[in-house]
Amino acid sequence: MLKAGSVKEMIQQKKKATSSTSVIEKAVPVLLFTAAFISVLTTIGIVFTLIIETILFFRQVSIAEFFSGTVLRPLSRVEPQYSILPLIMGTMMTTIIAMLVAIPVGLTTAVYLSEYASTGARKVLKPMIEVLAGIPTIVYGFFAFTFVTPVLREVIPGLASTNALSPGLVMGIMIIPMVASLSEDAMSSVPNAMREGALAMGCTKFEVTFRVVIPAAISGIIASFVLGISRAIGETMIVTIASGSTKNFTFDVTQSMQTMTAYIVEVTSGDAAAGTTIYYSLYAVAMTLFVFTLTMNMLARYISRRFREVY
Amino acid sequence: MTPATPKPETITRKQSIIQPEPDTGKPLVFNTKGLNLYYGKTHALKDIHLPIAENEVTAIIGPSGCGKSTYLKALNRMVEMVESVKITGEVLYRDSNIFDRSFKVEELRTRVGMVFQKPNPFPKTIFDNVAYGPRIHGIRDKKTLKQIVEKSLRGAAIWDEVKDRLDENAYSLSGGQQQRICIARCLAIEPDVILMDEPTSALDPKSTMKVEELVQDLKEKYSIVIVTHNMQQAARISDKTAFFLNGEVVEYDATDTIFSNPSDKRTEDYISGRFG
Numbered sequence: 075m076l077k078a079g080s081v082k083e084m085i086q087q088k089k090k091a092t093s094s095t096s097v098i099e100k101a102v103p104v105l106l107f108t109a110a111f112i113s114v115l116t117t118i119g120i121v122f123t124l125i126i127e128t129i130l131f132f133r134q135v136s137i138a139e140f141f142s143g144t145v146l147r148p149l150s151r152v153e154p155q156y157s158i159l160p161l162i163m164g165t166m167m168t169t170i171i172a173m174l175v176a177i178p179v180g181l182t183t184a185v186y187l188s189e190y191a192s193t194g195a196r197k198v199l200k201p202m203i204e205v206l207a208g209i210p211t212i213v214y215g216f217f218a219f220t221f222v223t224p225v226l227r228e229v230i231p232g233l234a235s236t237n238a239l240s241p242g243l244v245m246g247i248m249i250i251p252m253v254a255s256l257s258e259d260a261m262s263s264v265p266n267a268m269r270e271g272a273l274a275m276g277c278t279k280f281e282v283t284f285r286v287v288i289p290a291a292i293s294g295i296i297a298s299f300v301l302g303i304s305r306a307i308g309e310t311m312i313v314t315i316a317s318g319s320t321k322n323f324t325f326d327v328t329q330s331m332q333t334m335t336a337y338i339v340e341v342t343s344g345d346a347a348a349g350t351t352i353y354y355s356l357y358a359v360a361m362t363l364f365v366f367t368l369t370m371n372m373l374a375r376y377i378s379r380r381f382r383e384v385y
Numbered sequence: 386m387t388p389a390t391p392k393p394e395t396i397t398r399k400q401s402i403i404q405p406e407p408d409t410g411k412p413l414v415f416n417t418k419g420l421n422l423y424y425g426k427t428h429a430l431k432d433i434h435l436p437i438a439e440n441e442v443t444a445i446i447g448p449s450g451c452g453k454s455t456y457l458k459a460l461n462r463m464v465e466m467v468e469s470v471k472i473t474g475e476v477l478y479r480d481s482n483i484f485d486r487s488f489k490v491e492e493l494r495t496r497v498g499m500v501f502q503k504p505n506p507f508p509k510t511i512f513d514n515v516a517y518g519p520r521i522h523g524i525r526d527k528k529t530l531k532q533i534v535e536k537s538l539r540g541a542a543i544w545d546e547v548k549d550r551l552d553e554n555a556y557s558l559s560g561g562q563q564q565r566i567c568i569a570r571c572l573a574i575e576p577d578v579i580l581m582d583e584p585t586s587a588l589d590p591k592s593t594m595k596v597e598e599l600v601q602d603l604k605e606k607y608s609i610v611i612v613t614h615n616m617q618q619a620a621r622i623s624d625k626t627a628f629f630l631n632g633e634v635v636e637y638d639a640t641d642t643i644f645s646n647p648s649d650k651r652t653e654d655y656i657s658g659r660f661g
């Protein structure tokens with residue numbers, strides 16, 4: 075049996091003991107802050123470099139040419155031209171194709187997992203989907219190039235051996251787990267009481283899903299789409315391998331197109347001497363890419379805050 | 386447990402349960418006959434026989450875990466949401482067995498509304514909450530919807546409190562108000578029976594009183610089954626009371642009889658607070 079007051083005594087003793095270790099108490103926040111500060115510092119450093127070099131680029135190439143021309147010909151001896159639009163087009167087309175795959179399939183998967191799957195089915199399916207998320211993008215890349223493209227060429231006669239369509243589709247498959255798991259999180263965090271309320275009023279399962287659960291989870295679902303888009307914009311390996319390096323300004327996805335990311339790969343793996351225009355163009359493209367993905371990520375944050383349902 | 390000393394007028398339990406009370410003569414909305422329910426291996430309801438009469442308030446009392454909620458959820462088949470549930474026996478709703486294959490569960494639930502222990506409005510406006518059921522069931526006309534919403538909110542005795550804020554999110558209301566919104570939502574599809582699972586246990590005394598008064602008004606038009614832990618509440622608002630214990634109905638009778646002259650010793654013990 076404990077003596078009355080003995081717990082109180084023990085606590086006081088512990089208190090005294092800890093006050094002697096107050097060095098740790100003081101050091102820990104400093105340590106934690108340093109760790110956080112390092113990552114902040116790195117980010118600031120990167121952004122700062124990007125900005126400086128981008129400014130240097132625009133000393134050599136006009137902003138008007140960069141954002142309104144349609145020709146990107148950095149290696150031309152005669153008349154090099156620096157327009158980012160072909161790259162934006164490449165990024166946009168592959169991203170759109172990817173999202174046309176990822177959004178419907180990802181959302182359907184999420185609805186199935188969160189609303190329809192039995193506990194057993196969920197236990198099997200979720201890890202399998204997560205495996206999909208764990209495949210290195212280089213594997214997706216050569217899968218697109220050596221498998222998907224040849225198969226598609228059987229069906230679409232005009233398809234070039236590198237094109238925007240095939241990596242777009244494969245990128246979509248890569249993004250499915252992300253859309254699925256984030257949307258599923260959003261849907262399964264809708265309280266069960268809400269579903270029960272609707273079911274008890276004679277709603278069918280379908281009505282509950284589409285008129286209660288999805289509306290209540292909509293902010294999380296849209297945020298997952300936006301993050302998926304951001305991921306597609308930033309994806310590098312798949313497009314570098316399977317989309318080629320032709321700087322086409324076209325809507326024709328059967329042709330080779332270069333994305334912003336693939337351009338950066340191409341230029342950095344060539345030997346662009348520091349100080350040349352082509353070297354600086356790297357930074358201008360990287361900066362544009364950064365602005366794109368940053369905007370998307372901020373949009374996702376805004377959406378999930380702004381439209382969060384209260385319950 | 387010592388058996389109750391039999392009183393002269395005591396009839397055996399089975400009989401008293403199967404027969405609806407002769408004095409009311411009211412038609413039955415529900416009649417439960419030999420209902421058994423299992424959650425996997427847990428035998429949660431054991432051979433339940435229980436009539437529920439029209440335009441009456443039937444209270445279900447009993448200690449925690451005795452199967453009150455399970456029984457209530459069996460009446461609108463919400464209990465089937467639990468994967469492991471197995472049911473035998475029958476529950477007649479207006480003379481047809483709700484577990485028959487031909488009985489559509491959505492149909493049943495539009496006739497048998499439910500109010501939950503914790504208020505669970507949708508994260509929508511007050512108006513949309515109440516209009517939700519009618520909309521789902523195909524009513525689109527704005528004017529009709531408006532009338533339904535007003536009528537239902539009046540029916541749930543909350544119209545005056547919310548009439549100027551129908552566009553606000555239902556979650557901006559107090560718990561007691563939310564519960565009455567849920568009752569209004571339930572009334573909006575004009576059910577026949579309303580099931581209430583401890584509807585006031587999350588509410589303060591004043592809101593509780595309002596809901597209790599409301600239940601009294603509602604029985605004019607609806608039949609009500611209410612689960613409650615609050616003995617006084619059962620005594621105040623119900624016409625019939627069923628006492629559940631370990632998944633069985635120990636006693637079912639007119640509320641006055643149950644509270645003044647119970648025929649089973651266990652009922653008496655429970656009511657006088659000796660266990661539970």
Ligand SMILES: Nc1ncnc2c1ncn2[C@@H]1O[C@H](COP(=O)(O)OP(=O)(O)OP(=O)(O)O)[C@@H](O)[C@H]1O
Nearest residue numbers: 424427429447448449450451452453454455456467
């Ligand atoms: N989903 C479930 N799965 C398995 N067993 C369950 C489930 N729900 C209830 N039970 C069991 O069934 C029995 C009856 O539970 P029920 O919820 O009907 O009790 P109750 O009378 O409503 O209790 P309370 O007064 O605490 O609400 C309990 O033994 C409980 O453990």
Ligand SMILES: [Mg+2]
Nearest residue numbers: 453454455582
């Ligand atoms: Mg209960």
